[in-house]
Amino acid sequence: MPDDQTMACMEVWGGSEAVDAHVSLSGLDAWVYSRPYAQAAAGGDVYYVSACATGRINRLLVADVSGHGESVRGVAVQLRDLMRRFVNHIDQARFVTRMNKHFVECSAAGCFATALVTTFFAPTRSLSVCNAGHPPPLLYRASTRAWSLLEADAGNIPLGILEFDNCDQFAADLEVGDLVLVYTDSLIEAMPAGGEILGTGGLLQIVRETADPSHPETLIANLLAAIDARTDGGLRADDVTALLLRPNGTGERVSWGDFFAAPLRILRSTGGALLGRNPFPWPELSLANLGGTMLNRLNKRQRRGFRASRPLPGAE
Numbered sequence: 001m002p003d004d005q006t007m008a009c010m011e012v013w014g015g016s017e018a019v020d021a022h023v024s025l026s027g028l029d030a031w032v033y034s035r036p037y038a039q040a041a042a043g044g045d046v047y048y049v050s051a052c053a054t055g056r057i058n059r060l061l062v063a064d065v066s067g068h069g070e071s072v073r074g075v076a077v078q079l080r081d082l083m084r085r086f087v088n089h090i091d092q093a094r095f096v097t098r099m100n101k102h103f104v105e106c107s108a109a110g111c112f113a114t115a116l117v118t119t120f121f122a123p124t125r126s127l128s129v130c131n132a133g134h135p136p137p138l139l140y141r142a143s144t145r146a147w148s149l150l151e152a153d154a155g156n157i158p159l160g161i162l163e164f165d166n167c168d169q170f171a172a173d174l175e176v177g178d179l180v181l182v183y184t185d186s187l188i189e190a191m192p193a194g195g196e197i198l199g200t201g202g203l204l205q206i207v208r209e210t211a212d213p214s215h216p217e218t219l220i221a222n223l224l225a226a227i228d229a230r231t232d233g234g235l236r237a238d239d240v241t242a243l244l245l246r247p248n249g250t251g252e253r254v255s256w257g258d259f260f261a262a263p264l265r266i267l268r269s270t271g272g273a274l275l276g277r278n279p280f281p282w283p284e285l286s287l288a289n290l291g292g293t294m295l296n297r298l299n300k301r302q303r304r305g306f307r308a309s310r311p312l313p314g315a316e
Contacts, residue, residue, distance in 0.1 A: 007051040007058075012083045014048035014061070016076040017041065022217060026055030027122025029248050033220045034241040045184050045241035046076045046113075052088045056122045059083065059092060062243050063115040063159075064134065064184045075111065078102060092119045096130050096156075096167040103160030112160030116182050118245075120174075125247045127180065130169040133158030135185055135200060140213050142177030147208050149200060150180060176249040179213055181220075183242045190227050190234030198231065206230060216246055 005013060005023045013023065016036070023030040036043025048061040061083065065075050079099065086095040096117055103112055114133040120126070129137070129150065136151035152170040174180070183203075191197040198206070210226040211219050220242045228235050 007049065007055075009051055009053050009055050010087060012048060012050040012080055012087065014046070014076075014080065014083075016043055016046045016065075016073060018043075019047070023049050025049070025051055025058045025120075027125070027247060027250050028058050028120050029216070029246045030060060031216060031220055031244040032241075033224070033243075035239065037237075037239045042073050042076070043239035043241075045239040046079055047241055047243060048080060048083050050083045050087045057088065057090050058120040058122065059087070059095070060118045060120070060182070060243060060245060061115065062134070062182045062184065062241055063113045064239070064241075065113040066111055075113075090119065090121060092117055092128060092130055093167050093169065096132065096169075097165065100132070100159045100164060100167075104163050106160070112158050114158045114185070118180070118182070120245070120247070122250070125174045125176075126171055127174055128169055128171050130156065130167045132156040132167070135183060135188055137183075138181040138204060138207055139172070140179035140181075140211075142175060142179075142213070145213075147204060147211070149204065174247045176247050177213070178247060179216060179219075180245050181207070181242065182245075184239060186235055186238040186240045187224075187227060187242065189238065190231040192230070192232045192234060195231070198227070202230075203227070216244055220244055 003019075003021045005021050007013060007023060007025045014032075017034070018036055019032055019034050021032050023032060030049060032047055032049070034043065034045055034047055036045070044065045046061070046063040046065055048059075050059045051057070061079065063079065082095060082098055082102070086092070086098070089095060096115075099115065099117075114135075115130075116132075116134040116137060117130045118137075119128040121128075129152075131151070133156065136149045138147055139150035140147050150172060152168075156164070156168050188199050188203050189197045206226050207223060211223055213219070224235060224240065224242070
């Protein structure tokens, strides 16, 4: 069974090491599995989860960075620092553009990445999705008991290829019991000897045949076992990472205590960084960063902004 992790406000958790964990967030449950290639200490797949100062904004990142092992460890630390800096932003665009800038700066060394960044806003159960050259997530709707691809008509290129000022993103409204599965390309590139790769169509078929949405705690393990059986152990050829998230109906209201404690948490984190007690960088001191946790008016304005950038085709 996965280990249990409970996220505190203003916390960032994750890395590039092997993990099998259940993460409890305000409004969201997540299951994270990662296995580096050849049993290495760290792999080219990077995963992170963050919670804002009031717990209403949950950000989840899965990235596939070029390279393996120790060469990626430094990249994972830098992505963690960026997650910490923008932890309270309800709009993930600035975080993604800064990620891309970092990879552009180190592109001369052949460093680039595909990434899937999601931001879940607990009060409305809205999921914002930014796809930078990554395989599309899978969506399970509890109301229809059906799996489908969660994708828009177009996406962004992988990080580190070209500079851009804003990321293209779309939004989906989720209900309690819905599931979203994010994964790296090893799941769709697995193939039996002399056969063809699964592709997203093959993965979707296996999920429909084998996944049990009523038991999300075992869904990833059962899915990987089914892929291995279908491809004669094809998952052993690369890093493997999967992240499953499920709205749980909590976190829709923020207590007055958390509301008034939010700016104090931000200032305490900043002060701790200045005094050397907390790692740099400190959270960005901006209206958007404070507004993401406290100001409902700014929350609504920013939500309209990222939701209007690209609606999900067929969204309810």
